[in-house]
Amino acid sequence: MAHIQLNFFSSSLRKNTDVNIFLPSPEPDDYLFGQLEPFYQKGKKYQTIYLLHGSYDDCHSWVRKSSLERYAQERKVAVVMPTAENSMYQNMKYGEDYETFIAKELPEFLHITLPLSREREDTFIAGLSMGGGGAFSLAMKYPDKYAAAASLSGGLDMKSLKSEAHLEKMPVSYRNAVGNHEAAIDLIDNVDVKKLPKMLMTCGTEDFILPCNRSFYKKAKEYGLDIVYKESPGAHTWEFWDQSIKEVLDWLPLLQGMV
Amino acid sequence: MALFQCSLFSTSLCFGTSFHVIIPSPDSDELMNKKDSSYFKEGVEFPVLYLLHGAYGDYTDWQRQTGIERYAQKHKIAVVMPSASNSFYQDMHRGSAYYTYLTEELPSFIERTFPVSTRREDTFVAGLSMGGYGALRLALMCPEKYQACISLSGAVDLEQLMEAVNSGNVTGPFQWHNIFEHPEGIRNTEADLFYLMERNQKQNRPIPDIFQSCGTEDFLYSINVAADKKMTDLGIRHTFETHPGVHDWDYWDLHIQRAMDWLPLNNHKLEE
Numbered sequence: 001m002a003h004i005q006l007n008f009f010s011s012s013l014r015k016n017t018d019v020n021i022f023l024p025s026p027e028p029d030d031y032l033f034g035q036l037e038p039f040y041q042k043g044k045k046y047q048t049i050y051l052l053h054g055s056y057d058d059c060h061s062w063v064r065k066s067s068l069e070r071y072a073q074e075r076k077v078a079v080v081m082p083t084a085e086n087s088m089y090q091n092m093k094y095g096e097d098y099e100t101f102i103a104k105e106l107p108e109f110l111h112i113t114l115p116l117s118r119e120r121e122d123t124f125i126a127g128l129s130m131g132g133g134g135a136f137s138l139a140m141k142y143p144d145k146y147a148a149a150a151s152l153s154g155g156l157d158m159k160s161l162k163s164e165a166h167l168e169k170m171p172v173s174y175r176n177a178v179g180n181h182e183a184a185i186d187l188i189d190n191v192d193v194k195k196l197p198k199m200l201m202t203c204g205t206e207d208f209i210l211p212c213n214r215s216f217y218k219k220a221k222e223y224g225l226d227i228v229y230k231e232s233p234g235a236h237t238w239e240f241w242d243q244s245i246k247e248v249l250d251w252l253p254l255l256q257g258m259v
Numbered sequence: 260m261a262l263f264q265c266s267l268f269s270t271s272l273c274f275g276t277s278f279h280v281i282i283p284s285p286d287s288d289e290l291m292n293k294k295d296s297s298y299f300k301e302g303v304e305f306p307v308l309y310l311l312h313g314a315y316g317d318y319t320d321w322q323r324q325t326g327i328e329r330y331a332q333k334h335k336i337a338v339v340m341p342s343a344s345n346s347f348y349q350d351m352h353r354g355s356a357y358y359t360y361l362t363e364e365l366p367s368f369i370e371r372t373f374p375v376s377t378r379r380e381d382t383f384v385a386g387l388s389m390g391g392y393g394a395l396r397l398a399l400m401c402p403e404k405y406q407a408c409i410s411l412s413g414a415v416d417l418e419q420l421m422e423a424v425n426s427g428n429v430t431g432p433f434q435w436h437n438i439f440e441h442p443e444g445i446r447n448t449e450a451d452l453f454y455l456m457e458r459n460q461k462q463n464r465p466i467p468d469i470f471q472s473c474g475t476e477d478f479l480y481s482i483n484v485a486a487d488k489k490m491t492d493l494g495i496r497h498t499f500e501t502h503p504g505v506h507d508w509d510y511w512d513l514h515i516q517r518a519m520d521w522l523p524l525n526n527h528k529l530e531e
Contacts, residue, residue, distance in 0.1 A: 001267070002368075008261035009286040023372065031270045040371045112301050113261065113282055113374055 001025060001073045003063070008109065012101040019106065020059045020081040022072050023114065038076055044258035045117035046078035048110075050102065052089065052127025052134045055155075055166065059083035066242040071249055076256050078116055082106055086170060086178070089127075089134030093179025102134075103142045117259055124197075124252050126150035128241050129209065133158075136184040136199065136216075143195045150200040150248040152241050153207050156216035157185040161209070185216045188223050199227040200251050202244045204234025260286050260332040262322075263373070271360035278318045278341040278365070280373055281331040298335060304376040305337040306524055307369065309361070310515075311348070311386030311393045314432055318342040325512040330519050337375050341365055345432050347417070348393030349450065352440040361393075362401055379465075383522055385409035387511045388479070391471075392417060392452070398467040399455035407468035409518040411511050412477050415486040416453075418446055420479070429478060452486075456495050469497035470521050472514045474504025 004021040024046060026036050051068070053061045059081045062068050072079050087098040107123070110116050117123065125146045127135040132154020139149035158164065158181065167175075199220070203213040210231075217229040230247065234240035263280040283305060285296035310327065312320040321327045321340050331338045346357040370377050382405050386394040391413020398408035414420045421442060423429040435442035439450065447454045459466055469490070473483035480501070487499040498521065504510035 002372075003266045005264040006261060007264075008284055009290075011285065011290055014287075025267045025368075026270055027268055028273075031268070031273070036270065040368060042371055109261075109284070112299060112303065113263075113284070115372060 001027070001069050003069070004114075010101055010105055012097040012105045014096065017101075018059050018083050020063050021110075021114070022069055022079040024073060024076045024078065027073060038257050041258045045115045045122070046076075046258060047122040047254060048078045048080055048116045048124070049252070050107075050123070050125045050135075051079050051081050052084065052102070052125070052131030053081070054127070054129030054131050055086050055170070058085075065238045066245060068242075068245055071246050075249055075254050076258075077249070077252075077254050078114075080106070080110065080116075084131075084134070086130070086174060088130060088178055088181050089137060090178065090182060092177055095177040099138065099141075103138050103145060107145070115258075119259075120145060121147045121253070122255075122259055124148045124150075126152070126245075126248055127154070128152040129236065130155050132156065132201075133184045137182065137187055139197045139199065140184070140187040140191050143191070143197060146197040148199070148252050149197045150202070150251070151184075151213075152202050152244045152248065153204060153209050153213075153236055154184070154201060154216070155209060155212055156201075157183055157212040159183065160185075160211040160215045185212075185219055188216075188219050188225070191223070191225075193224050193226075196225060199225060200248060201227065201229045202247060203229075203231055204236065204240045205231050206233065206235040207240070209236060260284055260328050262328065267368075269360055269364060271364045272355045272357070274355075276318075276342055276360070278339060279322050280340075280369070281328050281338040282373060283332050283335045283337070286332065303374050304381070305335060305374060306381035306383070306522075307337045307339060307375040308519070308522070309366075309382075309384040309394075309397070310338050310340045311343065311384065311390030312340070313386070313388030313390050314345055316390075317344075321515075324508040325515060327515065330516055334519055334522070334524060336519070336522075336524065337373060339365070339369055343390075343393065345389070345438075347389055347433065347438050347450075348396050349438055351438050353437045358397075358400075362397055362404070366404070379404060380406050380523070380525060383407045383409070385411070385470075385515065385518060386413065387411040387515075388506065389414055391415060395452050395469065396450075396455070398469075399452060399459060400449065402459055402465045402467055405467045407470065407522055409470045409515075409522075410472070411514050411518065412473050412479055412506050413471065413483070414479060415471065416482050416489075417450055419482050419485065421445070423482075453489055453493065456490070456493055460493070460495075466495060468523060469495065470500075470518050471497055472500045472502070472518065474506065474510045475501050476504060477506045477510070479506065 002023040002025040091097040132151030350356040391410030398405040
């Protein structure tokens, strides 16, 4: 992979921001076995996964804590990993417009500067924990932008948890800046089911966030969403997400090459 | 302005390498001062400047030591800053193929990945010291690819530099026998910039525009003065500037700005 660390000024965020990007490129084995044709084809573009981090994490987390680069390289898909602080991927009530940034400004910027496909059928969104909630929220609010969305251990219905768990330690001043959290489960009420991306949810059976996922899935099925839910042994950990992201990559409609 | 720091496996070098790419883009200055950001749209093709480091350096030098990003944004030009080790911009005799990487692999990646023009008139190469020599060498070896080249405090006469190093007048990290098979015989070879100039003339190939600048207290000053005379004698059109200064980043930060002002940029295209 070409690992690109981008820093640019965002007008939605009113500040500079970091984005990590993986762009498929020849690895030593491709060079040794003479397999250079799939890469850098002039005029062609890459399919793209927008991959979102969880609370307390940032654009570097997927890069540092998982083997995502190897999995994405095998499948020749580009991955874009933005930073959203602890914004719940919303336009904060008193703060930065992370929803606008991720759904609109960032893809617009990347379509101008990098060979990433503009087509809905080539664009996907996924995330873990807060990022799982973000992926599903953005998929439901902007169904015309994504062909598929995946949530790993997503915070899809935080009210279903007995306590707010790890969010309790977030500074109050910051939580006030975020404002009311629009839970993904509540967005189901207003969707046009026929227009939604297809969806995948995964969660570990020992994960504290499990109730969020069961309640979301139950409601999603009632409303007739095209959604698959897989539980497996595991907790809210990178061991689980490093494994689960492979399932997500296998499930996405990837063409494994430039389009 | 946007900075892309890229790391990938180079098939020419056979190991991983990094480079910085500056792409002009709407920034806080444009936002706050309500400047025109309409240049930044799908299909935009920025002119591109390949900017080379000197001895002991790498792809981070220009970014860290100068305001290059501001100058790139001002001129609306993309800037690519690669690493070339201490190769003197050659395919090393014992070492890595930096010349091939820089003239074939890297531009190919840049052109297929970023919104840059592929036209000769929009393609430039510049460098300091070893990179000043490198910029002229790349442009003179591939004159159909580069419209203009810039040397700041460049080692423009490599033969003279080698003599200075061998006689102990100048220190450098260069193990000449690693770079060249016959370091004692580089005159009239592709390592000799004046040979390349004459060859291009004889073969009726284009000669890129040349900008040469050196500080009057720089240890390479006399080499640059002699090179200027040689180019004039050969009938090679070029711009030679000298200013007070030594071989340091104060000089290069200032004079890359003058050099970029000199570049034949066709910026009116961006405003269409």
